[in-house]
Amino acid sequence: GAGVSQSPSNKVTEKGKDVELRCDPISGHTALYWYRQSLGQGLEFLIYFQGNSAPDKSGLPSDRFSAERTGGSVSTLTIQRTQQEDSAVYLCASSRSLDRTYEQYFGPGTRLTVT
Amino acid sequence: EDKVVQSPLSLVVHEGDTVTLNCSYEVTNFRSLLWYKQEKKAPTFLFMLTSSGIEKKSGRLSSILDKKELFSILNITATQTGDSAVYLCAVDVREEKLTFGTGTRLTIIP
Numbered sequence: 001g002a003g004v005s006q007s008p009s010n011k012v013t014e015k016g017k018d019v020e021l022r023c024d025p026i027s028g029h030t031a032l033y034w035y036r037q038s039l040g041q042g043l044e045f046l047i048y049f050q051g052n053s054a055p056d057k058s059g060l061p062s063d064r065f066s067a068e069r070t071g072g073s074v075s076t077l078t079i080q081r082t083q084q085e086d087s088a089v090y091l092c093a094s095s096r097s098l099d100r101t102y103e104q105y106f107g108p109g110t111r112l113t114v115t
Numbered sequence: 116e117d118k119v120v121q122s123p124l125s126l127v128v129h130e131g132d133t134v135t136l137n138c139s140y141e142v143t144n145f146r147s148l149l150w151y152k153q154e155k156k157a158p159t160f161l162f163m164l165t166s167s168g169i170e171k172k173s174g175r176l177s178s179i180l181d182k183k184e185l186f187s188i189l190n191i192t193a194t195q196t197g198d199s200a201v202y203l204c205a206v207d208v209r210e211e212k213l214t215f216g217t218g219t220r221l222t223i224i225p
Contacts, residue, residue: 004157035215042119042203042215059165087154104213109156
């Protein structure tokens with residue numbers, strides 16, 4: 001069956017531009033998670049969705065970051081006015097439900113480079 | 116603040132060697148500890164550990180958890196070049212959050 005997909009796989013953008021990253025979770029998975037992995041670092045938790053709701057946005061690094069999920073499926077992570085420190089791999093994961101956080105399936109990630 | 120620390124940060128061994136990767140943690144609420152293998156970008160799930168002293172095995176990989184000393188180890192025996200990857204340890208601290216360590220980069224030399 002299809003896994004988690006993300007697009008684009010790579011994105012190079014100029015400092016100050018906005019970018020939108022997309023995640024398509026496994027069908028039927030109600031929980032969706034976004035992580036960021038900077039060079040040489042572990043995965044940094046950003047935000048999660050249960051259905052379309054994101055109750056806790058405190059993991060987002062700044063107010064330039066926002067995320068939404070519509071229809072309980074596809075999610076987009078938007079970074080406004082990108083900065084060089086935003087360069088990282090952004091990973092999305094999904095699980096059947098929040099109480100199955102341990103069964104997260106990861107997408108291939110989007111490598112974002114801000115020049 | 117929840118913290119997961121992995122060691123060593125990187126390890127280079129020859130094919131056939133046995134390696135032990137370490138993960139220690141300090142978290143406010145422990146639910147389970149997970150190990151992932153990351154080649155390229157997407158981490159793939161290896162093990163979930165919830166109870167102390169019970170070894171989980173999958174082929175040449177095994178892992179064990181010590182909840183008293185707050186650490187876990189991942190062993191790989193008879194290493195192969197395909198084992199080269201970053202190995203991530205994560206702790207499930209609440210329903211919606213995994214806290215990851217920085218990973219151990221393992222390189223197997225043929």
